[in-house]
Amino acid sequence: MKFILKILKNLPAYLWSGWGAIASILLFIAFWDIGNQIYGNLVLPSPLETFKTLYAMLHSQDVWEQIDITLYRASVGFGLSLLFGSVLGLIAGFFATASMMSRPVVTILVGMPPIAWIVLAMIWFGMGDETVIFTILVASFPIIFVGALQGTRTLDGDLKEMADSFHLPWHMKFIDVYFPHIFSYIFPAWVSGLGMAWKIVIMAELLATSDGLGASLAVARSQLDTPTALALVVIMIGSLMFIEYIILEPIKREVELWRS
Amino acid sequence: MEKLEVKNLNHHFGFTEILRDINFTLSKGKILSIVGPSGGGKTTLLHLCSGLLDVEEGSITNTFDSSSFAFQEGRLLPWKNVIDNIALGLLAKGKNKSISTQKAKEIALKFGLEEEDFLKFPKDLSGGMKQRVSFARALVVKPSLLFLDEPFSALDIGLKKELQTHLIEISKEENISILFITHDIMEAIRLSDEILLLKADPGHIAKKFSYALTQEKRDDRFVYEESAKILQDKDIIETFELNTLELK
Ligand SMILES: Nc1ncnc2c1ncn2[C@@H]1O[C@H](COP(=O)(O)OP(=O)(O)OP(=O)(O)O)[C@@H](O)[C@H]1O
Ligand SMILES: [Mg+2]
Numbered sequence: 001m002k003f004i005l006k007i008l009k010n011l012p013a014y015l016w017s018g019w020g021a022i023a024s025i026l027l028f029i030a031f032w033d034i035g036n037q038i039y040g041n042l043v044l045p046s047p048l049e050t051f052k053t054l055y056a057m058l059h060s061q062d063v064w065e066q067i068d069i070t071l072y073r074a075s076v077g078f079g080l081s082l083l084f085g086s087v088l089g090l091i092a093g094f095f096a097t098a099s100m101m102s103r104p105v106v107t108i109l110v111g112m113p114p115i116a117w118i119v120l121a122m123i124w125f126g127m128g129d130e131t132v133i134f135t136i137l138v139a140s141f142p143i144i145f146v147g148a149l150q151g152t153r154t155l156d157g158d159l160k161e162m163a164d165s166f167h168l169p170w171h172m173k174f175i176d177v178y179f180p181h182i183f184s185y186i187f188p189a190w191v192s193g194l195g196m197a198w199k200i201v202i203m204a205e206l207l208a209t210s211d212g213l214g215a216s217l218a219v220a221r222s223q224l225d226t227p228t229a230l231a232l233v234v235i236m237i238g239s240l241m242f243i244e245y246i247i248l249e250p251i252k253r254e255v256e257l258w259r260s
Numbered sequence: 261m262e263k264l265e266v267k268n269l270n271h272h273f274g275f276t277e278i279l280r281d282i283n284f285t286l287s288k289g290k291i292l293s294i295v296g297p298s299g300g301g302k303t304t305l306l307h308l309c310s311g312l313l314d315v316e317e318g319s320i321t322n323t324f325d326s327s328s329f330a331f332q333e334g335r336l337l338p339w340k341n342v343i344d345n346i347a348l349g350l351l352a353k354g355k356n357k358s359i360s361t362q363k364a365k366e367i368a369l370k371f372g373l374e375e376e377d378f379l380k381f382p383k384d385l386s387g388g389m390k391q392r393v394s395f396a397r398a399l400v401v402k403p404s405l406l407f408l409d410e411p412f413s414a415l416d417i418g419l420k421k422e423l424q425t426h427l428i429e430i431s432k433e434e435n436i437s438i439l440f441i442t443h444d445i446m447e448a449i450r451l452s453d454e455i456l457l458l459k460a461d462p463g464h465i466a467k468k469f470s471y472a473l474t475q476e477k478r479d480d481r482f483v484y485e486e487s488a489k490i491l492q493d494k495d496i497i498e499t500f501e502l503n504t505l506e507l508k
Contacts, residue, residue, distance in 0.1 A: 158331075158333070158335050159335060159337065161312050161335075162329070162331060162335040164312065165310060165312060165327075165328065165329040166328060166329075166348060166349045166352050166397075166401075167352055167353075168348070168352045169352065172351065172352055176337065176340070176348065177337065180337075180339040181339075257381065258338050258339040258340075258381040258382075258383065259338075259383070
């Protein structure tokens with residue numbers, strides 16, 4: 001509780017530091033507008049038109065339903081990877097054999113292009129939620145798994161010895177000695193896993209479902225409705241930026257104050 | 261009677277012989293120092309005595325109720341501030357949070373740390389401050405046996421003397437026994453009932469020096485005189501290779 005208060009207290013200062021980011025976004029929009037003036041409305045609609053379309057879309061019930069569907073798939077897929085990736089990664093990290101055995105599997109998972117997974121998943125599960133969720137799972141699981149594994153593998157033997165010399169009970173050893181170290185590895189992995197999940201959910205929906213943001217994007221493409229397509233992209237990027245910079249980054253800052 | 265008894269102890273790391281035939285006894289309430297050249301195996305010996313390393317040959321009997329360790333490199337938890345680091349051992353013993361914090365603060369102040377340092381993380385502390393935190397963490401649990409591995413090596417002479425005085429006081433009050441490693445001969449003479457000279461390659465005890473006068477009565481003069489004496493000792497000169505350093 002105290003911790004959450006502290007995060008909230010430091011939030012204004014953190015947001016203030018975001019001016020630079022806002023400036024660079026505005027610059028980006030300026031270039032976008034130049035692009036529009038060069039290439040015309042069909043190829044690249046102006047930012048103004050895009051944001052107008054976005055505004056109209058956000059007032060339609062249907063778009064929010066699509067967002068809900070996509071959010072649901074992304075959260076279930078990411079939630080499962082978070083759970084399995086963290087738990088299995090920790091276990092693999094604690095046992096040398098397990099971590100050696102898991103390496104080739106991880107290489108295969110990381111090396112396999114997500115698009116190939118989508119094709120396989122479509123064959124296995126058909127067109128629907130399962131295909132999307134499965135693809136997210138196989139894409140973001142290995143990232144989290146490796147983070148957890150690295151965190152456990154790199155635990156400092158000297159600190160373990162110190163903990164033993166003070167006869168720390170097992171729960172203190174875990175909370176005070178192991179956890180903060182592991183967390184400093186696993187948390188960034190969660191963040192990248194989340195980014196991955198968000199990208200994959202759109203791609204899988206575009207190819208394998210008839211609803212969700214990805215499918216809306218496919219429809220916009222087939223109708224050559226570029227403003228809607230761009231507005232959808234803005235929604236996707238905007239939501240990811242919100243999660244990353246407004247929710248995750250402040251947490252990370254507080255938790256990692258001890259790092260230089 | 262609690263005691264620590266080391267008998268015919270040998271130790272190897274791989275094929276390198278580190279310690280050979282170490283014998284000594286530390287009895288209740290005594291302070292035993294180990295001096296010797298760098299890399300001579302002092303830290304290894306301390307780790308063996310405290311059970312952090314497994315004994316391979318020979319025996320170590322430790323009948324002390326409790327012990328704690330101040331490590332040469334501090335080994336503070338980087339994600340905990342000064343007070344939480346010091347309180348670690350107390351919490352491990354099941355003391356409640358507010359009592360532990362209170363005691364940690366008291367001892368921190370006593371060791372010359374200031375209130376404004378209390379919430380700092382180890383990365384923001386000087387070398388000497390880290391050492392004091394590590395020393396405080398070991399001492400605050402009032403163990404019956406204390407292992408100290410060069411606890412004062414990064415302190416200025418003023419602080420060093422102050423902490424030595426605290427150490428003597430607390431060890432007398434609480435009847436704490438101490439196994440102490442140092443490079444500083446004067447420090448060893450001020451604190452110890454007995455000094456073991458650990459000669460290198462492989463580490464073995466070349467000589468023992470005993471001091472009967474109680475620590476509170478040892479003034480500067482005593483320390484200087486004894487230091488001068490010990491520095492002329494043949495074994496000390498040989499062990500630290502003092503003669504080869506003489507200016508031509
Ligand atoms: N874990 C280890 N594995 C292999 N060799 C080791 C290990 N720990 C120490 N040694 C070796 O043992 C020897 C003694 O080391 P030790 O740390 O006990 O020396 P020391 O007397 O404490 O030195 P210093 O005064 O510099 O702290 C050194 O040669 C060192 O290289
Ligand atoms: Mg040492």
